[in-house]
Amino acid sequence: MTSIERLLELITAVLTPVKAHSLDRALTQLDVEPDQSLNPFDSKRLYVRAAIDGLKRPELEALALRVIERYSGASEHEEQVEALRASLEVDRTGGKAPKNLIFAGTAKPVIGLSDVMDGKIDIIEGAEHCLVYDRPIGGDGLTWMSLADWYGEPLDFDVFGGAFDKLKERLKLVLMSEAEHRFFESYWAQTVEANNWNAPALLPQVALLHDPKTAKQRGGVSHYKHQRMDFVLLTRTGKRVILEIDGKQHYSNDDGTSSPRLYAEMVAADRELKLKGYEVYRFGGYELMSQAKSDQAVRDFLNSFFPMHGIAINTPS
Template identity: 45%
Template sequence: MADDLYGRVAGLLQGMTHDQLSEEPQRVAGLVVPSEKGLSRRQRIEQALANLTQKQLARLALKFGADRGDIPLDEAGRKVLEANDPPISHITRRDLARVFGDDLAGERGTVEIVGRYFVLSTPIEDLLGSSGQSLRDQIDRHMDQNPGDWSVEHLFSEIGAFDCSNARFGALLEEAVHPLSRSGDDQAGIVVALNKILARDGYELVQESELSGHPIFGFRPVVRGVGGRPKNLIFASRGPKSEIGFADAINNDIVILSGEESCLVYDRPIGASGLLWSELVTWWGEITPGADAAKLGARLQESLASDAERKLFATYFKAYRSTLGEALPALLPQVYLHYDPAVVKTLRRRLPLPRQRMDFLILLPSRQRIVIEVDGKHHFSENDLPSLKVYANMVSADRELRLAGYEVYRFGANELVGDSAEARITDFFDKLFHLYRIRQ
């Protein structure tokens, strides 16, 4: 698989002229191809690819595949990236095909949705011995013009859906249950039936958005999100805890009573797609005339309490702002989880709420909430002495968060400083984004 991927990427580059090698790989995939005089195209390509890991090579394949509509190249990259993922077995794929019977596309054409993800130009010989027609022609004939000639199980066999990558197979299922294909009870019933089978291998179809009131489903590994919808985010705290109240308790509209300069409050609706950096920047620009992304970043950095936190925050944007673009999730620092508008010390028989603030929070699609904590010595000590009580309070609060559906990841502060810090941070986020299918 690795040699095949290298050969495909190298072969694509070999088809470019010297001038194209100097521009196109960098434009499409951020790959710089050396341009020293006297080097042949082959030598330039070998030098450009020499130190890439298999995952880096696979990401190149995805970018080139998307740019050129090269399905085999895209597929080769996806299989490398999915090497450690739970497979969707042939049996599961067969049983999913049987749920559809002989109708994969519903209100749409089968060729229309299958042709987006599979090569249909290959000539085949059908059951009647008719040869010379492409697979596209045969699908059109046996599924769109004459429904019932082919079952979806037979279709899967012809297009290679039993052996393709999980991502490609999942994308095909997404198309099959899209509102343009199915709606109402038909859509709801088939999603339930598919999820019952997908669960055996650890996958599911989950509503991610809507189209004119109709749910749009996304394919993903089974993960457990947080119940409810985020209504207010109080974050970027950089001073004394602000006092808050409700301008409208029915609508859950917050008003800052004092200390407004100490924090930010994002009170716009956050849907099933989570919160993106681009959405946060738009909000910031509207409430702070003349402000831009750079000024928002500077304001957020003011709330960071240590060099380790600043390193994580800076590396996140350095590594992913350009590669993920509009798909970049917002990384929110110093977010209040528990918030008592009253001053706790004025209350009798009342202890402060635990884990009042999280170092970082990311809101991902499908109600996934990622908490990142950077642990300094105060997480384990009291008055500079090791404290089992402090440690116990911390792990107890972690348990409560996880039981509520949050995912909690901890870094020791010493992990986030020094020469290896950036590599450690990007390795973490690479794996996190792969797990939750965050892609450009």
């Protein structure tokens, strides 16, 4: 993974050729606040670095995408832009979009390997019970617009002629709890219903691990404990973001007593996912006890999450 220092250097290298008298405007156009205590005529490089030094990795990656978009095609920036672009491609989870995106399953499919060496899969049985997104995922990630267009095409529905409604109806079939329903409705209202169709699509019940046998077939013990994620976002910064809704079963026994074992299993699974490059955010069921509370929790989250990932939308207040 490219270090933060390297990202800072690459972004600075793209901006340094900008004329000193234009640096303030260039930074402002990139949503970066210039450091007014410095003079760009003294050192353009130090001026840029001072403005971006405090940014965290997600903010830097989002800025890098804006820099690439702004300066691609400019001959005086060409070499530096390509170096920055190459660095970002390596940094994205696995350096590419998911090979297989299986989600919203109402029953467990039977999966086979059609090419073991290249990791290509086929759904041998049960394809009708899940959704498999098979289009390329571009630089904007998987947006609501792209997902609705894909889902509506075989049904002969235009995106704004019923595809969104049918998509929502299908996705809601697999929501497991009232808290998940509320969370989904909150996200839908603050993205699709607010005409923010280029926000990341909220994918429910996404297959991340797969054991061909059920826990019952294995004598009550699953080989993988958490095979599907509650929700996943694929963002324009190339991140795979997991959103989990935690009910009591995540930290307590059937009789309601607390379970250090269950809690430890949960945090260990989080560590493993983060080490693989995923972002993981958890919402407690108590936050989603009513639709109003859910709306507020999701709104607060999106108001920070979207800017951090360079996603420009109007989130309702």
